[in-house]
Amino acid sequence: MAPSGDSNVKEHNNQVSYKKTINTKTDLILKNRKHANDVFDVIEYLQSEKEKEIIFATHACSKIFCELIERGDLYVGELPKEEDLAQGDRSAEEKYHMFMRHRYNSCVELMLENISHESFQVKETSLCAVMKFVEAEGKHPLQNLDWSEHYNFPRELIQALVEHLLSEKEDMSLLISRFQEFMEKDDVRYYVMSSVRYSTATVMERNKKAVIPVFQNNVFNLLTTINIPNQASEMTNFLVHQQSKHDDWKAAKLKEHKRAFEQMWLLFLKYKLPGSMYKKILVILHESILPQMSDPKLMMDFLSAAYDIGGAISLLALNGLFVLIHEHNLDYPDFYKKLYNLLDPSIFHVKYRARFFHLANIFLSSTHLPVYLVAAFVKRLARLSLTAPPTALLILLPFICNLIRRHPSCRVLIHRPSAADEPCDDPYVMEEEDPAQCHALESSLWEIKTLQNHYHPDVSKAAMMINEPLPAQEEDISELLELSTFELMERELKGEKKTVPLEFDMATDLLKSSREVLGVHFTLE
Numbered sequence: 001m002a003p004s005g006d007s008n009v010k011e012h013n014n015q016v017s018y019k020k021t022i023n024t025k026t027d028l029i030l031k032n033r034k035h036a037n038d039v040f041d042v043i044e045y046l047q048s049e050k051e052k053e054i055i056f057a058t059h060a061c062s063k064i065f066c067e068l069i070e071r072g073d074l075y076v077g078e079l080p081k082e083e084d085l086a087q088g089d090r091s092a093e094e095k096y097h098m099f100m101r102h103r104y105n106s107c108v109e110l111m112l113e114n115i116s117h118e119s120f121q122v123k124e125t126s127l128c129a130v131m132k133f134v135e136a137e138g139k140h141p142l143q144n145l146d147w148s149e150h151y152n153f154p155r156e157l158i159q160a161l162v163e164h165l166l167s168e169k170e171d172m173s174l175l176i177s178r179f180q181e182f183m184e185k186d187d188v189r190y191y192v193m194s195s196v197r198y199s200t201a202t203v204m205e206r207n208k209k210a211v212i213p214v215f216q217n218n219v220f221n222l223l224t225t226i227n228i229p230n231q232a233s234e235m236t237n238f239l240v241h242q243q244s245k246h247d248d249w250k251a252a253k254l255k256e257h258k259r260a261f262e263q264m265w266l267l268f269l270k271y272k273l274p275g276s277m278y279k280k281i282l283v284i285l286h287e288s289i290l291p292q293m294s295d296p297k298l299m300m301d302f303l304s305a306a307y308d309i310g311g312a313i314s315l316l317a318l319n320g321l322f323v324l325i326h327e328h329n330l331d332y333p334d335f336y337k338k339l340y341n342l343l344d345p346s347i348f349h350v351k352y353r354a355r356f357f358h359l360a361n362i363f364l365s366s367t368h369l370p371v372y373l374v375a376a377f378v379k380r381l382a383r384l385s386l387t388a389p390p391t392a393l394l395i396l397l398p399f400i401c402n403l404i405r406r407h408p409s410c411r412v413l414i415h416r417p418s419a420a421d422e423p424c425d426d427p428y429v430m431e432e433e434d435p436a437q438c439h440a441l442e443s444s445l446w447e448i449k450t451l452q453n454h455y456h457p458d459v460s461k462a463a464m465m466i467n468e469p470l471p472a473q474e475e476d477i478s479e480l481l482e483l484s485t486f487e488l489m490e491r492e493l494k495g496e497k498k499t500v501p502l503e504f505d506m507a508t509d510l511l512k513s514s515r516e517v518l519g520v521h522f523t524l525e
């Protein structure tokens with residue numbers, strides 16, 4: 001077995017050897033066309049089994065072809081097949097350009113394949129090299145220009161890159177995060193959005209619209225890295241600067257960016273998603289997606305479907321619906337009926353509880369709501385309070401009192417005279433899904449009275465509020481929304497301890513205390 005020192009020396013010599021070989025051949029290729037065939041040897045290193053060799057060769061290929069593109073040494077236009085190069089009356093110059101263009105295409109293909117390499121360093125190096133080619137092709141196009149729409153941006157290369165980033169088999173989230181830096185360029189972002197839309201449709205249709213968790217997660221990760229500028233004046237950062245007719249270029253228009261962003265998201269949400277992804281999307285939708293769309297109301301179908309799913313997904317859909325209803329005048333039939341049916345014991349145990357009560361408070365803030373509807377919400381919350389944990393009760397009780405303050409007609413629930421005489425005969429129907437048919441206004445808040453005997457002192461104290469006339473000023477429940485069981489216990493433990501005076505006689509012997517029953521009635525000699 002060779003000593004470890006010898007193996008380190010051998011490894012070092014190997015590194016020096018391949019680096020010297022690649023550097024020498026790179027210089028020869030760029031200095032003299034007679035050495036054009038040496039490009040095969042450099043490109044071959046892109047398929048090496050050694051990570052360092054691939055990385056070094058990638059940098060070398062990037063240097064070679066970026067310089068050749070800048071010189072104009074690659075064939076421009078529709079490239080003939082390589083076996084046809086010998087045919088026809090072509091000059092040596094033209095044959096060289098075609099030969100190098102074929103080598104460039106092979107190099108790009110191998111770099112794109114290396115984006116799926118097991119080493120992240122190889123992935124990242126390949127990604128950066130391809131983006132250098134994008135920039136080089138933008139300045140010196142290899143295709144005939146299409147001035148009508150896309151100018152000289154190499155959108156086909158971006159399309160190929162996006163297709164490899166959106167792998168169907170491998171989680172590419174880390175590399176996508178690295179790619180986010182390039183999407184700060186306005187033109188790159190625009191063509192990436194178009195490419196995502198095309199790739200999503202192609203892959204999903206090919207798989208018969210079935211859920212593809214890895215692919216859809218990659219698409220989602222890429223979509224969430226895209227941020228549209230707020231104003232057209234901010235769109236000045238381009239990878240490829242156009243020489244003329246810049247005002248007609250779609251990639252330079254904020255309106256076109258918003259349209260592409262909107263079409264990209266709508267297409268992605270058109271297909272069935274993995275269950276966990278609904279939550280991820282709904283959490284960011286109202287802040288990161290709707291404001292960047294040209295017509296947010298187009299998200300109505302997705303939000304309605306999510307709202308109908310139930311559970312935590314329905315709670316999260318409220319944020320998006322709130323934006324559409326309040327900012328875009330959306331008419332949503334049966335909204336309050338569905339909101340009413342979201343009230344079940346599970347809302348006290350989901351991590352989105354605070355968000356739900358915050359939004360519910362806003363939705364129920366209008367003084368124009370019919371009294372039967374508000375009474376139904378008050379009564380349902382009161383009934384749910386019987387099985388709610390203390391942290392939820394400290395939100396519920398002020399919430400109920402605030403609703404009664406806003407809608408004085410609901411005070412009948414507190415002051416109904418017959419409530420004390422008939423506590424068990426409650427006309428309210430908890431199982432009724434229609435708040436108009438649940439008979440809440442005919443009932444009373446006996447549940448709150450019951451909570452006045454709750455084991456937790458803060459809860460019983462909060463329930464006592466209905467014994468006195470409610471002040472006009474509403475309580476601020478914002479600080480209570482995030483209250484956890486740990487915080488509640490910690491608050492009790494850190495609270496000021498009160499000393500209670502006690503009076504007693506210390507017993508010295510059995511039965512001898514003058515305060516004890518036996519000590520009073522019996523005298524021991």
